[in-house]
Each structure stands twice: as structure tokens, then as C-alpha cells.
Amino acid sequence: MDSMxxxxxxxxxxxxxxxxxxxxxxxxAMVRLLxxxxxxxxxxxxxxxxxxxxxxxxxxxxxxxxxAAVSTVIASQRIEYARSxxxxxxxxxxxxxLSRIGGASLSVDYLVLTRDDPAGEAPYASARxxxxxxxxxxxxxxxxxxxxxxxxxxxxxxxxxxRD
Amino acid sequence: MDSMxxxxxxxxxxxxxxxxxxxxxxxxAMVRLLxxxxxxxxxxxxxxxxxxxxxxxxxxxxxxxxxAAVSTVIASQRIEYARSxxxxxxxxxxxxxLSRIGGASLSVDYLVLTRDDPAGEAPYASARxxxxxxxxxxxxxxxxxxxxxxxxxxxxxxxxxxRD
Amino acid sequence: MDSMxxxxxxxxxxxxxxxxxxxxxxxxAMVRLLxxxxxxxxxxxxxxxxxxxxxxxxxxxxxxxxxAAVSTVIASQRIEYARSxxxxxxxxxxxxxLSRIGGASLSVDYLVLTRDDPAGEAPYASARxxxxxxxxxxxxxxxxxxxxxxxxxxxxxxxxxxRD
Amino acid sequence: MDSMxxxxxxxxxxxxxxxxxxxxxxxxAMVRLLxxxxxxxxxxxxxxxxxxxxxxxxxxxxxxxxxAAVSTVIASQRIEYARSxxxxxxxxxxxxxLSRIGGASLSVDYLVLTRDDPAGEAPYASARxxxxxxxxxxxxxxxxxxxxxxxxxxxxxxxxxxRD
Numbered sequence: 001m002d003s004m005x006x007x008x009x010x011x012x013x014x015x016x017x018x019x020x021x022x023x024x025x026x027x028x029a030m031v032r033l034l035x036x037x038x039x040x041x042x043x044x045x046x047x048x049x050x051x052x053x054x055x056x057x058x059x060x061x062x063x064x065x066x067x068a069a070v071s072t073v074i075a076s077q078r079i080e081y082a083r084s085x086x087x088x089x090x091x092x093x094x095x096x097x098l099s100r101i102g103g104a105s106l107s108v109d110y111l112v113l114t115r116d117d118p119a120g121e122a123p124y125a126s127a128r129x130x131x132x133x134x135x136x137x138x139x140x141x142x143x144x145x146x147x148x149x150x151x152x153x154x155x156x157x158x159x160x161x162x163r164d
Numbered sequence: 165m166d167s168m169x170x171x172x173x174x175x176x177x178x179x180x181x182x183x184x185x186x187x188x189x190x191x192x193a194m195v196r197l198l199x200x201x202x203x204x205x206x207x208x209x210x211x212x213x214x215x216x217x218x219x220x221x222x223x224x225x226x227x228x229x230x231x232a233a234v235s236t237v238i239a240s241q242r243i244e245y246a247r248s249x250x251x252x253x254x255x256x257x258x259x260x261x262l263s264r265i266g267g268a269s270l271s272v273d274y275l276v277l278t279r280d281d282p283a284g285e286a287p288y289a290s291a292r293x294x295x296x297x298x299x300x301x302x303x304x305x306x307x308x309x310x311x312x313x314x315x316x317x318x319x320x321x322x323x324x325x326x327r328d
Numbered sequence: 329m330d331s332m333x334x335x336x337x338x339x340x341x342x343x344x345x346x347x348x349x350x351x352x353x354x355x356x357a358m359v360r361l362l363x364x365x366x367x368x369x370x371x372x373x374x375x376x377x378x379x380x381x382x383x384x385x386x387x388x389x390x391x392x393x394x395x396a397a398v399s400t401v402i403a404s405q406r407i408e409y410a411r412s413x414x415x416x417x418x419x420x421x422x423x424x425x426l427s428r429i430g431g432a433s434l435s436v437d438y439l440v441l442t443r444d445d446p447a448g449e450a451p452y453a454s455a456r457x458x459x460x461x462x463x464x465x466x467x468x469x470x471x472x473x474x475x476x477x478x479x480x481x482x483x484x485x486x487x488x489x490x491r492d
Numbered sequence: 493m494d495s496m497x498x499x500x501x502x503x504x505x506x507x508x509x510x511x512x513x514x515x516x517x518x519x520x521a522m523v524r525l526l527x528x529x530x531x532x533x534x535x536x537x538x539x540x541x542x543x544x545x546x547x548x549x550x551x552x553x554x555x556x557x558x559x560a561a562v563s564t565v566i567a568s569q570r571i572e573y574a575r576s577x578x579x580x581x582x583x584x585x586x587x588x589x590l591s592r593i594g595g596a597s598l599s600v601d602y603l604v605l606t607r608d609d610p611a612g613e614a615p616y617a618s619a620r621x622x623x624x625x626x627x628x629x630x631x632x633x634x635x636x637x638x639x640x641x642x643x644x645x646x647x648x649x650x651x652x653x654x655r656d
Contacts, residue, residue, distance in 0.1 A: 013505060013528075015524060015527075015528055016348060016349070016354075016527060016528070016531055016557065017348055017354050017356060017357070017524055017527070019348055019349035019557075020344060020345055020347055020348070020349070021229060021344070021347035021348070021349065021350075021351045021352075021415060022235060022349075023349040023559075024349075026199075026344075026345050027195060027199070027238045027241060028192050028193070028195040028196045028199060028345060029192070029345070031191060031192040031195050032192045032507060032509055035190075035191070035192060035507075035508060035509070036505075036507055036508070039508055043581070045581035045582070046581075048608075049580060049581045049582045050581075050582075052582040052606070052607040052608055053582045053607055054580070054581035054582035054583075055581075065185060065508065065511075065579045067515075071186060073245070073248070074191045074245055075244065075245060075327075075328070076242070076243060076244040076245065076326070076327065076328045077191060077242065077243050078240070078241065078242035078243070078328070079240060079241050079242070080239065080240040081237070081238055081239060081240065084237070087349060087557045088541060088546070089535070089537035089538075089541045089542075089546035089547075090537070090541045090542075090544040090545045090546035091546075107328075114544070115544040115545055116540075116544055128328070130328055162240070163239075163240065164239070164240045164242070164271075164292070164294055177341060177364075179360060179363075179364055180363060180364070180367055180393065180512060180513070180518075181360055181363070181512055181518050181520060181521070183393075183512055183513035184508060184509055184511055184512070184513070185508070185511035185512070185513065185514075185515045185516075185579060186513075187395075187513045188513075190508075190509050192509060193509070196343060196345055199343075199344060199345070200341075200343055200344070203344055207417075209417035209418070210417075212444075213416060213417045213418045214417075214418075216418040216442070216443040216444055217418045217443055218416070218417035218418035218419075219417075229344065229347075229415045231351075251393045251513060252377060252382070253371075253373035253374075253377045253378075253382035253383075254373070254377045254378075254380040254381045254382035255382075278380070279380040279381055280376075280380055349557060350563060354527075355523060355527070355566045355569060356520050356521070356523040356524045356527060357520070359519060359520040359523050360520045363518075363519070363520060393513060399514060401573070401576070402519045402573055403572065403573060403656070404570070404571060404572040404573065404654070404655065404656045405519060405570065405571050406568070406569065406570035406571075406656070407568060407569050407570075408567065408568040409565070409566055409567060409568065412565070435656075456656070458656055490568070491568065492567070492568045492570070492599075492620070492622055
């Protein structure tokens, strides 16, 4: 695709408890799958965990989990479901890219796919999260550093359009 | 309000595990709070559970949980966060109304409030879910029965507007 | 009962997502129900949340959630399932008492009941959690204050026996 | 080890939402990690998911998830925590073996480890789950087939001992 240089494909395992009693991945669980993909894409594991096999993050945002100086806040999230997802031992593939790179925020667009659909033709869900970088102490927005910005440009792609 | 005859206020307890390591209700957990409010508003408890104290649902959708003939499917969901929500022993109040009543679907709009804000001036989050009624066997959309429709009209209100 | 002066009965709502695709409350979700009962029994809500309707805790442990000076750590937990629990709009009743009051720790015993079984004859599950009070900063065990101890004695009861 | 021929080491990712506001993997989340390890060890993925990369299960129990003829029920679970587990991008290693092989049931013993501790010297938690095979329709216990039994013997090991 011209317009989407390099979306990332992140494998995310589905847990048995992601399903609800309808036998489908519950909509709140789908939000967790997106979150795990986003963390794998953007958070920095400590070096000693990378040494132990944690995948180094493909994009270099200066953020991490508890204890990091910069943390992320979700400003908004939207998701559309195309069909229901059942338990899959092979997990899902979350394809993600950046549909907007702002001063202190990013719009992450996603397709939730399975491994038998590398072309992304029949996504289970499509979604967008607006993430804001904030100072973990004060909560004030933190500007994306120039170095991150350059790397993030590699992930820039066309925005999804949503029905509702 | 003229335009919003009768929004429903549903008390939803916050669980300790709704918080993540940032000390805030995680965005996936917020989706669960909305789901619990929606279930309290629209699903029919079995009569023997009402006899034991389950609140009878304020609106009469012909749907239920596992085993019911008609079930609900989430077509889409969007949510905007105004500020972070911490653990609250007094839970949250989810204010909800219908911003659209379709043939087989409903748009449920919500504000996530706390009890000290009955006027709804400082919501933690605002959200919308598009719910479709489907036949639990076939998955085919099920038209809202006329009787439900009349009751649901009592809940009709103005659509929220969303930033993103 | 002679031996169990005053067990506490705590109403705990069951959430739709507590169920897994077997249609039953998943065993990890059951652990959450026990946790919510324990928090309702022992943690201190901030006064302003009590003013807004948070139930004051029946027992006065000097502990709270995030930010409290004393926090609780789970040393061990065991649970036995008698039969599977389905979605209940009327929630469950978690009956709990203290089977042991140690220097810095408590053994909390529980029965998971429903409201149609006030005599506790057919529990869904029986469980025990060993909770240790620790200094939230240092992690060091904190002795139960004498004042708490007196109140906790009101909750003392016979230990459950477990099969396995 | 003589007594523990072949424990299985299963990599289980830790999710951000497994942590609670204390910054540790919550005790209910730990139960989910054990469940995911058990599923990876014993449930049969459908062949088409194995073709797509789902790991074939190391042990051949005739069980699966929703829709399988034989399902599993948890009879009991116990867990002891040695120290708290923080967020880990490299996940945990759940080491598991069978401390008892009954007619229709198994006792699965586990240590929750990290990758820098292959000798299992400093487990975060140790646990046991008693799993019963049941007919998914009737709920009646199902005897372990002879073929499974032989394979399961490879996993037999010494029972853990628990403090409480």
C-alpha cells in the first residue's frame, strides 16, 4: 500500500477468560487485546527483560509501565465489530499504524485479524485509540521527542473510517 | 431537560481489579462498567432472581444472558475520557439514555459520573454503544417488538457529541 | 452456632464477564468475588465516600487501597468448588469469618452462597485466604493494633475443613 | 530429578491489566496465568489452528474449550505467594507437573517462575489445581482414556507441600 508504509503486526494471545458466556471474546476483552498490542509496539521493556527474551519494541516511545517518568493516558477509543471472535489457540494478529501524530498525542488505528488473513481482508474489528503522553508525576502532556517522532513517521498510515 | 426525558442512573460498583498499576480504572474496565449498566437497564432477570432481590429492569428489552432466545451484539463502541477515575467504595453512577432507536438496534449514550455530581457536570467519561438484537440461534437481527419500542421511547435523549 | 458468633454476609454483584464460555463463573472470577467481599469487610473507605453512600466497613482494619499506609498482601488462598455458578442478577452472598487471628495476619474463611440459602446449606464454593498486613512503603509485616484485634474477635469462627 | 521426570515449562505473557493498583499481579490474575498454562498443556487446539501456529499441546487430554465433548471442571485450587510479581515484558514461566493421576481427575502442581530462574529456586508462587474431566452435556465425570493416561504418566512428579 502506498499510504501505509509499515503497519506493525503484533501477535496477541487470546485467553480463555476473554470469552464471555456467549462464547465470544467480550468487547471489554477486545479492548485488552488492543492494549497489549499497543504496549508491545510502544513501551520500552527494561534492558534486563529484553535480555531474557522480551521483544524489543519496534517503535521508540519514551514510555513505560509503572514507575516510568512518562506514561500514557487514553483520551478516547472507538471500536467497530465486524463479527464475533471465538477462542483461538493461535491468538490474533493486531495490525496497527498511526493515523495521526500530534504534538503530545498519537492516534493508533488497528485491525484485529487472524493469521489466515495476512491481507487483512476480513478483520474481526477495527479500532482507534487516541493516546496522550503525560508526565507520570504531574499529569501534564509531554511533547513527543524529535527522535521518537522520526521513528513514528515510519508507522504513519491512512486513517480508518468508521460507520457510526 | 427538554430533550432528554428520562435518562437512567445506574449504580455500578467499582472493583479493586478494575484499577491498573497507574492506580486508575483501566480503559477496558471502564467498558465493563458500561456493560454492567447496560445489562441492568435492559436485560430481563429470571422471575425467581427478581424475587430474591435482583432489580427489575427499568426498560423492557426482550433479551437476557446465556440461554435467552434473543441476545445482544455490540456493533460499535466509542468512549472519551475526561479524567482518570480512582478506586471508589461508593462506585460510579452510569447515566444512560437512547440517542437512536433503530429497527433492530439501539444507540446507548452514557456519562460516567459519581454520586457527588447529580447534575452531570463533570463526567469522567462519555460513551456510546450501538447494540443490535439478534436471534441467539441464527445470529440474524431481530426487530424491536412494538411493546419494547414504546417503553424505549421514554429513554430517548439527545446524542452526545464526541471530539474525535 | 456456638462457634461462629458473627459471620458477615456481604452481597457481591456478579458481572457478565465473570462468566467464561462454559457459561459459569470462572475460577479466577470467583477469586475476585472473594476479594470484593474482603475489601467490603475490612478496608476503610475515605469519609467523603461514606458520606456518598459507601457502606462503612463492619470491621476496623487499619488498611485501605492505593495510597494507604498499611496495605494487605495475600499469603495464600485455597478454594473448593461444590458446583458451578451461573450468571445471577441477584448476585451472590459471600459469608465470611476469621478462622485465625495472628500477630500480623488473618485467615479469612468464606462460603459463597445465594440469597435463597440463608442457612448456608449448599455453598457454591468454600475458601480461605491468609492475609498479611504490611507497611505499604517497606513491605514489612505490621502488627494488628489492639483496637482492631478486639473488633476482629467478634468475627472469629471455626475453620472450614478442606478435602484436598 | 528422579521424582519429577518431565515437568512442562509454559511461557505465559503477563498483561498490563493483570496488575492492580498496588503495582503487582493481582491474585485473581495469577489464577488466570495458571489457567492459561494448563490450557496450553492439556487442551487440544483444532487442527486448523495448529496449522496456523498454535502450539500442539504437549499432553493429550481429550478436552477442549467451548463445544468440545469433554470439558474440565476445577474441583479445587490452592496457591501460595512467595513474593509479589510486577509487570514483566518477558512474561512468566509456569512450570507444571501432575502430582496425582486419578480415575477422572488430575492434580496439577505449578511453580510460577521467571526466565532468569531455570532452576526454579525462587518461585513467585506455588499452586495446585484439581481438575475433573466431565461430559460437557451431562456434567458426569469422564474416565481418563488409557492412551491419555500413558502420556500423562510422563508428567508425574512429586507433590508440592503447602504451608497452610
